[in-house]
Amino acid sequence: MIPMEHYLIVSTLMFFIGIYGFITRKNMIAMLISLELVINAVDINFIVFNRYLFPGQLEGMFFTLFSIAITAAETTVALAIIINVYRKIGNVNVGNINKMKN
């Protein structure tokens, strides 16, 4: 059986790659993808801890399913916003969205 640490390392890497991408990317779609990575890293953690530490229970599994559903909805909303932004200003660069700041 693959030790738990391996999963955790993978999820940690995914998490920080996601953070890195979120901070550095200017393209909003790339930022959205990075955000997905972060959430998926968390989902992996849920499953791994559930499987290895409390094998008789299912809360982690359910939480992950729940999380996936919410992520899907959130992605939909975010994409809708991005498309609207694109229609307004012609690009999806996060630095150019400053209409509501002033």
Place this chain on the structure above:
Amino acid sequence: MEYSLLILITPFVLFLLLGLTGHKMKPNVAGIIGTTGMALAAILSYTIAFQYFFGVGKVDGVFQQIIPINFEWLRFTDNLHIDLGILLDPISVMMLVVITTVSLMVHLYSLAYMHGEKGFQRYYAFLSLFSFSMLGLVVATNIFQMYIFWELVGVSSYSLIGFYYTKPSAVAASKKAFIVTRFADLGFLVGILLLSFYTKTFDFATLTADNASLVVNSTAGASFLGLSVAAWATALIFMGGAGKSAMFPLHIWLPDAMEGPTPVSALIHAATMVVAGVYLVARLFPVYFFSAPEVLTMIAYIGVFTALFAAVIAITQTDIKRVLAFSTISQIALMMAALGVSGFGGHDGLGYMASMFHLFTHAFFKALLFLGAGSVIHAVHSNDMRDMGRLHKYMPISSITFFIACLAIAGIPPFSGFFSKDEILVAAFHHDKVIFYAILVSAGLTAFYMFRLYFNIFWGKEKTYTEHHKPHESPWLMTFPLVFLAILSCTTGLFDFSEFISPDKMPFATHIDWTIAGMAIAVAVIGITVATILYAKGSDKPAQMAKSLGRFYTATLNKFYLDEVWMFITQSVIFKMICEPIRWFDRNVIDGSMNGLAWVTQKSSSAIKGLQSGQVQFYAWVFVAGSIVIAILVLFCKV
């Protein structure tokens, strides 16, 4: 006698009516409404006086204090509460008559005198407010109600002195009057608090009942700086009275208050408001007499000193209204002195009676003098007696009425001033010879300066009057009050005041002491003769005499530099020594700490405002970095 409330309500309603809707009325309509209302109040007060003195007031030979209306306004403790009500006793009823009569005459007179002035309606509104507050003051049932109306009187006096508010000197005079009297009222307030703290009551009836035994008992043993608490309280209350009644050294506001319209001077600064201080002492007379006789002696000496002092200054003044102002100060000081030398009970209460008597007669002849002066000013358009002369042939009615008033104030029988001044002299003679002679001298000076004024205005040298500005007799609206008041000045002295007014409210008999009366008449005649010799023909002797007196004359002309002394005390001592450091503390320490706080906030916020850039990625970066730092701390620095 519940209808006595109407006397208060009428002028107050008039004030509201004229003050709020006056600007929409024609000036004459406003004036007539005000005058009619005042006439109503006057008729009511005559009815009350008649009913009181000849009807319900006297029970078994003693005048009663009748309180037709009294309701509780503020309750502090079970005993201590402020009421508002109406107290009728001989002196308050007498004051009602005086105030409404003079006020009515002034209302009538102003219809002509103020005709065509800008703000005519406002003038009448303030006259009504003043009448309301003065009437409220005299009928007050307790010392706190009196204080409330006392301040109202001050405010309305302020707005009437400053009636010509575009004139800087009038504004300065109104401020001066308000500030000086307000300063004195501080003492009054402290006195009230001190008295009520010990006696647990504000009520006049309770305070003065039973030979003021409540005050005597409750303050027994308590003393401060060697003086009993009762003496402190009564002296501080007297300070308020001294401010309003222009006693030395708080008299400085009254001469300047002559900047107001002349009828206002007649009403406020001659007949009514300035006697409020005398009225206050008279109202609390048993308290003064039984609990603090030393304060009463002090009042007597302040009174005679002020009387002499003001009489000397009045001799040199050339502004006719200022002469009258100093004469008012001198006469009111005589009333104070009379209270100071008074005893209690039976014939000893002569001083008290004389004071009220002089108040009564003085109100009429001094109002007459002021209105006469107003008539002259109206004709000549100047306040300065050097611009006047030989006016008798142009305005005979003013001249004759003025002459009657001069005789009355000089104390020539059978005019009213003779009788009241004679009672004061008799009272002083039995109490203190020094005070007696001082009053006698001031009576002589009074006769002298009044006739100097009279001769300078109506006789003396003819002045050149321009053709289109020839002096002329005033319209009947102005001469009628003059004649009416002149009749009063002739007749009011014949009242037997001791039948009605005495400290213990029991009538007693007085008779004229002809030795003292003879001395008084002799002194007055000497004063008049000297004035006649010097001024009747308009010789240049007075100027020579002034020159030979040199510095004394200059000092007198400048009112003994008291204004300058007060200026020095306030400017150099109080402002420099006390206000300036406090101002520094306020500006630098208190404002400084607040400004510093604001400065720090501003600087720090402008330093960190760049952090809120709206860049989500930067926020995320900071958030992650912070989380990592916290995680490291939690992991490696186990506390």
